[in-house]
Amino acid sequence: MIVLSLLAVALLLSSSVTFSPRSEAAAAATSCTTPCQHYDVVVIGSELEGILLAQAAHKLGKSVLILDPRPKPGGQLIQGQMLVLDEPHDAKARSLVQGEMKRLFDGYNNKSIRTFAEFNQYYNGLIKSIPLESGITIQSIHSVQTTPKGSSRSIQSITYKSRDAKTHTVAASYWVENTDFAAIAGRLGLTRIPGTESLFKGGGPAPEYMAxxxxxxxxxxxxxxxxxxxxxxxxxxxxxxxxxxxxxxxxxxxxxxxxxxxxxxxxxxxxxxxxxxxxxxxxxxxxxxxxxxxxxxxxxxxxxxxxxxxxxxxxxxxxxxxxxxxxxxxxxxxDTLPDYLYIREHDRYVSEYVLKRDDLMNSRMFWDNVSIGGYPIDVQGTRRFPYGQGLGKPDRYGLPLRSFEIKGIDNLLTAGKNVGAEAAAYGSVRIQPNTGLAAQVIGIIIGREKKPLRELDAADFKRIHQYLKKDYKIQVQA
Structure with a gap:
């Protein structure tokens, strides 16, 4: 075992993604292969949705760390100053905003959260007690094989360089991809879900993104x-x-x-x-x-x-x-202009369930719902099709936990616009209140459940949905 650990360390320091030989000990490991600190949840990036997940888990006593490759925290909301909020409604014009996002939208609608300073104050309140380090550079990801045939892995630890050029290694039970540039998911050899290029006639194999x-x-x-x-x-x-x-x-x-x-x-x-x-x-x-x-x-x-x-x-x-x-x-x-963009479409990778347009238009609900979503399917334009396309107006639909679980990586979750959705569904699913609610609910589940997320079944979710409604006034059932 000493030889194996030394080999893993050497590989970790020399490769961006490392695969250690499988062993029962390695498969069950949650500690680092080098001296480091272990967290229950490490969120990569500081977009609002991942912050909501982090805050919910933190409030329930879980150890949480936020590592942001960007120079400053805040993502599209703060750095991109996307302060024009889109509110989803169902076919009866009822708002679908719930949970922590409702506090933000209530403030927006009653004019108490309108200016950049007010949005910034709201955001800083969410991260106040959670350790957050910006300006980091991920150097390597250490993963272990967790099934005999190699169809599934788990991320054990990552090594990163901080702003002061010091090297750190952290381990976690759960990792959350919460950047708009796939800071961690993009380095794991995963299968990308085709984007806008799959919708507009004449699209080729190269990725094409909504404006x-x-x-x-x-x-x-x-x-x-x-x-x-x-x-x-x-x-x-x-x-x-x-x-x-x-x-x-x-x-x-x-x-x-x-x-x-x-x-x-x-x-x-x-x-x-x-x-x-x-x-x-x-x-x-x-x-x-x-x-x-x-x-x-x-x-x-x-x-x-x-x-x-x-x-x-x-x-x-x-x-x-x-x-x-x-x-x-x-x-x-x-007035003062942003130093970043509002990016609508992220690279997404195949999740345990990939949402489809029919799911939205048929108001499909799932046994593992973590959000109730809605919004017209608004596919913004590309250079080839500058006016975009509308693909229907769903009533309300479910977002399952499985759409936020990356296929093949047991402990990698996604947040926000990284959600697993086909391009024809993504135009609606991507809206912040839809995925923000899902992120908060996932954080609550991590904080309250003893089972790993992927072991939760329909009976577990029946109980989960009950306490979400009773304790958090969050309704994610049909």
Missing amino acids: ATYMLRFKNVNWNELHEATLRDYPLTKLAAKYGPGTYVDWNFGTGFSNLTAKFKPKDTQLKLRGINSTYQRDGRVIINALLIYDVNPSDDKSVQAAIKKAQDEAPRILEFLRKNIPGYSKAQL
Whole structure:
């Protein structure tokens, strides 16, 4: 056993992914092969959904560590400033937001969480008592074979370099992929679920992604003027004829104006200003989700950074366009801009169950539901198909635990947009409240159940669903 351990250490330090010879001891091991600290859960990345999983498990006494390869925490919500929230509803217009996400959405809707500072305060409250280290670099992943035929493995430990260039090794019972660039899942030789390239006619084998967005923030906007201008053109049919389909402005939100934005000509064909989706924050400040960037590969940092630079260069031109064409923006100025993107589509890898469009459209529920989801199947555009495609409006549907369990890696979970869903279902499943609820529920289950997640059966979930409803006011059954 001493020889075996020394061999494993040597392999760990020399390879990005290491496979040790199978033994019963190795298969059951939860300790490190080198001196290190063991955690119940290690979350890789700091997107909101994985944070919700971490917080739920932490509250129930589990040891949790968050390791973020990004220089600063916050992901799309904070670094990308995706502060325009999409709320899923069922066919009867009932909100499907539950759990911790409901606190965020309630604050958003009642105007107490609208500004960047308020979102940042909310996010920091979630991570307050959980150890989080940003700016890390994963050097190697140590996995062990757990079945005789090698069809399944488990991650035992990882070695990473911290911001101060020191090397650390940590072990965990569960690992969570919570980045938009597959920081851990992308290094394990897993099977990728085909993305948008599988939907639009003529797509090839190369990955194709829904457009990312660069969020735009403005100050000195006269929202009252914008609101009154649209009221003068009521009814909605007249408003749509003048400004474009879906144009609507109330005291908080504004959408549409695609007839106007279609006239904007960006300097680079990788960019497109689509119809506006905006939120009035307060005091003349507005944030807009409208500037699309095509061909952004989230797993390629050069691709992401080039897109950010092009979008930042375009922002002053968009400001001038809005000043001349949109009521209320004549004196607007650019506010502080994000240093990252809102990335809609992540690379996803085959999970124990991969959600399909029929599951959504048929309102399918699962024995291992960890969320109730909903939202139109909104497949955003690509450069080849810049206007995207709608693939239906589901009522409500279940998201099973198995869609967050990576096939072939016993203790690797996914969070957020890493969910296992085919491209035709992903346009709806990807919405943050759907997967945020699932992440929180998975964290609760890790905290309360003694069985490993993959050993839970229908009888266990009947009990789990009961205590979720009773103790957390979370309803994930049909």
